Amino acid sequence: MSLSTQPYKGARDFYPEDKRLQKYIFDKLRQVVESFGYQEYDAPILEPLDIYLAKTGEEIVNEQLYSFVDRGGRRVAIRPEMTPSVSRMVAGRRQELAYPLRWYSIANFWRYERPQRGRLREHYQLNADIFGVEGVAADAEIIQVADSILKSLGAKAEMYRININSRVAMIQAMKEFGLEGTELKAVYKLVDKMPKLTDEDFKKVLSENLSAEKATKLLKYLDNNQPPEKVDRLLSLLKSVGVTSATYEPSVVRGLEYYTDIVFEVFDTNPENARALFGGGRYDGLVGLFGVEPLPTVGFGMGDVTLQNFLEAHKLLPKLQVETDAIVVLIGDLYESAQSLLAQLRESGLKLAVDSSGRKLDAQLKSADKSGVKHVIFIGEAELKSKKLKLKNLQTGDERQLSAEELVKALQS
């Protein structure tokens, strides 16, 4: 019985070509987020189970958490998201940190899911958060950052839509309709589902759960395109910084319980990938759970799986070159005598792999070609003597005799 070569269900292997793509994407994320002054942090992949019990969605905790009891009897969970961890960290230094605090991380998370398109058991996520700003300017910045990321990856404004809502405004409206407590929670879920249902189906579901009077009022509220005041201010702020994809959408509520006011969700407008890409919002109550003075916070999380689906759907993924500059092909038994020359070239910044197989020249060339590396450097007796190396471009077939300095220049340009 042989072992399987497949990775664990819902998890991915990153072969070099996959890792290259991931690196490309993560580098873009870092670049944008750092240009707004966010600082990178990280946290352990394991957390005490408790930090998820209070505010993470019920379903996530009960059915999707990877958890176990450690040898010391502690209940431990593999993190399903970053927000509780970062809240814990900020709370731990609540008094000493400088606000507004801008932090980000790119980390992996686990949820026990049934894998399908856009959703796996392990995914990577960018988290960016602002701590300590109550006003809507922080909400606007978070959305602006998300928008800038998409644009830096080549997306155009019409490729996605940013739907924004205010939970506070919504709850207030609901209360006016006489909706409270469990009924309110139920309505949340229904509203969240609205975009997936036809108007008729939605009305039907609504009437099953609410009195006719309440249902009518709710429908009217959801139909209203007039954003509440806070959303209105947010939208005009966004407009002023060039974010044109944002709109008011009263059906956006998001599943996580810790969101307290503004929530947003980014949708792909491509009909082939019509889905929520990622989202975020304000969660003013979470830091305070750790026994310190509460801290207003907004942030968002952007998952790599949905992001990559989005980029694929819009043909925004670049073809990436292998990192290695050249493969050195040795002609004859020169492995030792070539080393000092190779060391010199590497010191000048070249990324060089040596074919140390001792195979015939054509076999070495074939492998070099297959590896995807663009150049080959031939080193034989003649080259070592004359100190002129032969550089070959495998794509064009061009060959040039160059000194070490010229070679470095040629490969670095």
Added chain:
RNA sequence: GCGAACGUAGCUCAGUUGGUUAGAGCGUCUGCUUGUGGAGCAGAAAGUCGUGGGUUCAAAUCCCAUCGUUCGCCCCA
């Protein structure tokens, strides 16, 4: 957790109403001689037909279970 489709060489797939030693293309490897790859020619390796049961004289083909993949639902990223 629920529902559906699929699972044959490394990859993409073919395999007739169950019937001899299971096929193709691409890829891989070897050679076409000794300092030049991508093309060509010649040849080779490679599959207990996802796994385990069952039905049958006979199973890749039918049935059941299980694992995996994919797509929905739930939920969410």
